[in-house]
Amino acid sequence: MPEIKAALRLTSEESSDWDATLAIELYPQSAPKAVESFQDHSRNGRYDGIAFHRVIDDFMVQGGDISCSAYPLTQSSTSCNPGTGGYSAFWYGQGDQNDMTTWTMPDE
Numbered sequence: 054m055p056e057i058k059a060a061l062r063l064t065s066e067e068s069s070d071w072d073a074t075l076a077i078e079l080y081p082q083s084a085p086k087a088v089e090s091f092q093d094h095s096r097n098g099r100y101d102g103i104a105f106h107r108v109i110d111d112f113m114v115q116g117g118d119i120s121c122s123a124y125p126l127t128q129s130s131t132s133c134n135p136g137t138g139g140y141s142a143f144w145y146g147q148g149d150q151n152d153m154t155t156w157t158m159p160d161e
Contacts (some may be wrong), residue, residue: 086143093142094119120154
């Protein structure tokens with residue numbers, strides 16, 4: 054496994070039912086554009102309020118579909134299918150340069 058060069062922490066402060074911290078390992082040497090995009094989305098609050106739509110105990114959590122909720126709101130909650138969307142934090146020449154919600158990331 055590659056050496057971890059960056060890490061983020063997510064902590065819930067809104068629920069009185071539980072208290073947890075999730076450590077996320079990032080591997081920029083393996084996927085530099087994906088890590089850079091994730092970090093930028095995080096710094097800019099685009100993951101604030103995002104739900105985990107899939108949780109498998111002792112294995113994984115899945116979430117972070119910024120096209121379904123949070124910033125910017127691009128779909129109504131009734132028409133959104135969590136886990137099927139999202140977009141890059143940077144324009145890499147793919148998608149409409151003037152519409153961030155169409156930006157995609159090249160293969161790494």
